[in-house]
Amino acid sequence: MLQQFFILCSGADSNILKTCSKGEQNKYAGIGATVFFTAVMAFIASAYALFTVFENVYTSIFFGLIWGLLIFNLDRFIVSTIKKTNSFKSEFLQATPRIILAVIIAIVISKPLEMKIFEKEINQVLLEEKNTMTLANKEQIATQYTPKIEKLNSDISSLKNEIVGKEAETNALYDTYISEAEGTAGTKLLGKGPVYKEKRDKHDAALAELQSLKQTNAEKITALETQIAALDLEYADQITTTQPIINSFDGLMARINALDKLPWMPSFFIFLLFLAIETSPIIAKLLSPKGSYDYKLEDEESAIRTWVTQKVSQREKVLETDTLLNNKIYGEIAEEEEIYNYKKQKAEELLKLQANAFHEVQVKSL
Incomplete structure (x- = not known):
């Protein structure tokens, strides 16, 4: 079986x-x-x-x-x-x-x-390629957000530096009026005189400006940090959205390319x-x-081939003989007077009918 x-x-x-x-x-x-x-x-x-x-x-x-x-x-x-x-x-x-x-x-x-x-070796190659693609993807997405975040961080640094500068100015005024009161600078007179009061007023005005600046810049810094947090969140969303595409990078073509490596x-x-x-x-x-199978198969095929060739040859001979007979028969018929007269009579009748039909058509068109 x-x-x-x-x-x-x-x-x-x-x-x-x-x-x-x-x-x-x-x-x-x-x-x-x-x-x-x-x-x-x-x-x-x-x-x-x-x-x-x-x-x-x-x-x-x-x-x-x-x-x-x-x-x-x-x-x-x-x-x-x-x-x-x-x-x-x-x-x-x-x-x-x-x-x-x-x-x-x-x-x-x-x-x-x-x-x-x-499969294991291909998986290792694909893992390395996925890691490379992940890093490249993060860098590519980061190029869209890093300049914006760096600009916002620069603005925050500028606001903080502005506060630090104002604090330094206020502290300098504080040291001035304290030194005036102690008599170690300025008029060098011990006590709180008119000069001391004037310098104290300048310090108090600078301190008020410092407090106002801190409050204003704090609000600006908070707004900038909110923008940075939003950009970080958007960046993370982009990474989360594109990572599945990289994780699914293990199709047929990817595996063939990995195999070639x-x-x-x-x-x-x-x-x-x-x-x-x-x-x-x-x-x-x-x-x-x-072998014997090949000989027997060849014998069977040659028998069929010979039979077909013989049949074709016979048909060709039949056709050739039939053509010769037809030519001879019709040639003899063409020479018979009776057939000639009969066909002439029928041709005359046909011509008369055609002439009558043509005449009737012409009359109707007048």
Whole structure:
């Protein structure tokens, strides 16, 4: 039962194979098994590749099954259409397009399985790329907010420096009138005289201005800090909004690019493995000697070809003979007087009818 299934997979004529030896049947069963398991691996590879795109098991299995059946049909067609001849060069020439197609199929099949085999290494590469993208994204978004925040911080520093300058001025006036009262500066007279009162008034006026300036600048600083907090919040929202896009950067193309960044030798040998599997049925047919199945198949095809050629030749002879007979018959008829007179009579009647019809039309138009 299993052998018959694999023979069916090989594309060989089971009726002819039944008349061949067991060795011949086993050979084609082995070729069919290779075709079948190649299709199975194509199904697994495509299902995994599609899962990285759709992230849905049932969708991936459905389309993977279609792809596996397509590869199965292609491989079966490739193997079944290679005919054994007595010339290796002729066999190789007819197999060349099929080998090229096998190489393409091997590439398509091996790439998703490579991604699965090297999944951990690919995840590491993607993690590094995501971290780099995250930092770059933060820097890019920061360029939109940093100048504004720096301008606001500069304004706050200016307001604070203005308060510090006013405080220094007020403290200097305080030292002046205290020194005047102690007699260590100014008039150098001990006590609180008119000069002391004047300097005290200046200090009190400066102190009032300082208090007013502190209150005014404090309100301005609070407003500026509120703007900075709003910009920080907006910056954080931008980071939060764009980060999921970076986190989802693990699709099929991203994984293929990550795979290309890994050492090429392991991937190359996996490709060679699938290439060997994919081309093995073709190579087996090319290298195997011409067996009884090939002779019987050639005999059956040549019999049909001869029969078709014979039928075509017979039809051509019939046509040629029929043409000659028709020419001779009609040539003899053309020479008979009775036929000539009859056709002349009918032609005259037709001409009279046409003339009468034309006359009636002309009369009606007047």
